[in-house]
Amino acid sequence: MTDNGHAATDGAPRRDFLMLVTGAFAAVGVGAIAWPFIASLQPAKDTLALASTDVELAPIAEGQAITVMWRGKPVFVRNRTAKEIQEARAVPTNSLPDPATDQSRVQKDQWLILVGICTHLGCVPTGQRATDARGDYGGWFCPCHGSHYDTSGRIRKGPAPRNLDVPQYAFTSDTKIRIG
Amino acid sequence: MSIGLHNSEFKNPVVRWIDQRMPVFTMMQKEYGTFPTPKNFNYFWNFGALAMVTLMIMIATGIFLSMHYAAHTSLAFDSVERIMRDVNFGWLIRYIHMNGASMFFIVVYIHIFRGMYYGSYKAPRELLWMLGVVIFLLMMATAFMGYVLPWGQMSFWGATVITNLFSAFPVVGNFIVELLWGGFSVDNPTLNRFFSLHYLLPFVIFGVVFLHVAALHITGSNNPLGIEPKGPQDTLPFHPYYTAKDSVGLVVYFIVFAVLVFFAPNYLGHPDNYIPANPLVTPPHIVPEWYFLPYYAILRAVPDKLGGVLLMFGSILVWFVLPWLDRSPVRSMRFRPLARIFFLLWTVCFLVLLWVGAKPAEGTYVLIARIATAYYFAYFLVILPMLAKFERPLPLPESISRAVLGGGPLPMGAAAKPMEKA
Numbered sequence: 001m002t003d004n005g006h007a008a009t010d011g012a013p014r015r016d017f018l019m020l021v022t023g024a025f026a027a028v029g030v031g032a033i034a035w036p037f038i039a040s041l042q043p044a045k046d047t048l049a050l051a052s053t054d055v056e057l058a059p060i061a062e063g064q065a066i067t068v069m070w071r072g073k074p075v076f077v078r079n080r081t082a083k084e085i086q087e088a089r090a091v092p093t094n095s096l097p098d099p100a101t102d103q104s105r106v107q108k109d110q111w112l113i114l115v116g117i118c119t120h121l122g123c124v125p126t127g128q129r130a131t132d133a134r135g136d137y138g139g140w141f142c143p144c145h146g147s148h149y150d151t152s153g154r155i156r157k158g159p160a161p162r163n164l165d166v167p168q169y170a171f172t173s174d175t176k177i178r179i180g
Numbered sequence: 181m182s183i184g185l186h187n188s189e190f191k192n193p194v195v196r197w198i199d200q201r202m203p204v205f206t207m208m209q210k211e212y213g214t215f216p217t218p219k220n221f222n223y224f225w226n227f228g229a230l231a232m233v234t235l236m237i238m239i240a241t242g243i244f245l246s247m248h249y250a251a252h253t254s255l256a257f258d259s260v261e262r263i264m265r266d267v268n269f270g271w272l273i274r275y276i277h278m279n280g281a282s283m284f285f286i287v288v289y290i291h292i293f294r295g296m297y298y299g300s301y302k303a304p305r306e307l308l309w310m311l312g313v314v315i316f317l318l319m320m321a322t323a324f325m326g327y328v329l330p331w332g333q334m335s336f337w338g339a340t341v342i343t344n345l346f347s348a349f350p351v352v353g354n355f356i357v358e359l360l361w362g363g364f365s366v367d368n369p370t371l372n373r374f375f376s377l378h379y380l381l382p383f384v385i386f387g388v389v390f391l392h393v394a395a396l397h398i399t400g401s402n403n404p405l406g407i408e409p410k411g412p413q414d415t416l417p418f419h420p421y422y423t424a425k426d427s428v429g430l431v432v433y434f435i436v437f438a439v440l441v442f443f444a445p446n447y448l449g450h451p452d453n454y455i456p457a458n459p460l461v462t463p464p465h466i467v468p469e470w471y472f473l474p475y476y477a478i479l480r481a482v483p484d485k486l487g488g489v490l491l492m493f494g495s496i497l498v499w500f501v502l503p504w505l506d507r508s509p510v511r512s513m514r515f516r517p518l519a520r521i522f523f524l525l526w527t528v529c530f531l532v533l534l535w536v537g538a539k540p541a542e543g544t545y546v547l548i549a550r551i552a553t554a555y556y557f558a559y560f561l562v563i564l565p566m567l568a569k570f571e572r573p574l575p576l577p578e579s580i581s582r583a584v585l586g587g588g589p590l591p592m593g594a595a596a597k598p599m600e601k602a
Binding site for chain 2: 036037039040041042044045046047
């Protein structure tokens with residue numbers, strides 16, 4: 001409160017000052033009360049504790065894909081064939097809607113790990129099973145609004161704005177990953 | 181001014197636009213701004229506002245708790261423990277809600293005590309008083325059902341004992357009890373309906389509080405002298421005088437509340453309720469929450485099942501007819517030298533019942549409970565009706581302003597602004 005220099009001259013600024021201080025205290029008080037209530041709506045500790053998932057890769061044959069749950073969402077784990085890898089790498093990066101090299105999206109060439117949520121409006125694209133529609137580029141196809149993803153999970157055609165997200169994960173051994 | 185619009189006195193164009201079409205600002209200004217309020221309130225008159233604030237705290241914390249609570253016998257206890265351990269600030273919100281129930285009863289008991297001491301139930305405020313008793317009964321039902329939700333041992337056995345009270349009624353007793361249970365014992369259907377009703381009733385309370393306040397704003401507030409304001413010199417506008425006084429009380433109240441929540445959150449609870457409900461084992465010493473103890477003591481003081489239940493319900497229902505039991509025209513007990521002593525004795529009896537309700541029902545405790553119960557009812561049914569005939573009240577002051585200021589009615593032009601009605 002710097003504007004109370006003239007408080008001594010008459011009563012009105014003094015009253016203004018008191019009103020402002022009272023109001024400021026009330027505002028801080030309301031904020032302090034609101035904070036724990038809003039925080040209580042954020043993910044609880046047990047929810048956060050479930051935020052990593054271990055996946056055993058050994059049973060997944062080449063060309064096969066599995067879907068695992070991570071934070072309530074599907075994660076695609078795909079053991080790519082040499083042909084699929086080569087297709088993904090043959091595309092000139094700057095021709096893509098969301099430019100990214102295949103190398104930047106994998107840690108080991110054959111293993112592609114993706115969050116299986118279409119970046120358009122959150123549907124789960126098809127393409128995990130060999131019999132599924134995989135779209136024009138052999139990766140995934142989102143049936144909701146027709147987005148086509150390639151064998152690197154990059155958006156190639158349709159309304160989705162971004163490539164399928166790559167979750168944070170690490171190889172805990174040659175045949176095991178921990179997502180999250 | 182177009183036809184059909186309210187003639188608003190507000191200058192702010194947005195406020196004015198709304199007020200012309202729906203005069204809520206005019207109404208708030210009339211009911212909480214200029215509302216003429218007796219100028220001699222003491223701090224006992226804070227407790228209505230405190231109760232209102234507590235109701236809002238309970239509804240707010242309750243809504244947030246219900247987002248994490250699971251109303252199922254196999255999940256309820258664990259979901260409450262999850263709130264305490266895992267949900268961000270869940271411990272705080274639950275402790276506020278838990279202790280808020282106790283604070284609510286403390287505040288409302290003082291509010292009722294004030295109404296009884298200063299004769300706030302007397303004409304023309306009988307309906308206002310009766311609506312208050314309805315609120316209190318709804319509060320009791322809500323608090324009881326809320327206590328069942330954590331599904332601990334006290335929850336379960338409290339629910340069992342209280343619902344079994346209704347089995348005392350002849351013919352319809354068992355029907356009522358099965359209706360409450362939705363089965364043949366307190367079980368999952370009971371928990372589900374209690375959760376549903378526990379969520380519903382606070383909003384019903386809110387509605388009755390609205391009626392309570394609406395009735396209050398017709399008759400105006402009583403005051404420590406119990407005499408009606410005779411004009412503007414006896415009143416002050418509600419704002420800023422009583423908004424400020426209520427705020428002071430509110431700050432003190434929050435300090436007490438916070439001490440309980442942060443330093444003794446389980447002081448008023450029972451450790452047994454942190455043991456999951458077990459329908460096969462009753463805890464050795466079961467007692468209700470402290471605010472029900474006086475009625476529990478009355479229940480146990482009577483050696484007959486139906487008689488005990490009737491007396492227990494009667495101990496609160498008798499409040500409904502209090503305006504007609506106390507026929508003395510003098511409201512405030514400041515001017516009733518005998519009633520004042522008998523009433524303070526009644527208050528002591530109430531506290532004795534509260535104390536004895538937590539003791540085992542044996543030996544001297546039963547005798548004490550019986551004496552206190554007898555006086556509890558004698559005060560209402562015998563002493564008050566007789567006092568109206570035999571008591572000689574002290575002379576009442578001529579007016580509030582004369583009593584407050586000592587001298588004659590002063591001009592008081594400075595404090596009392598012109599008001600719409602006196």
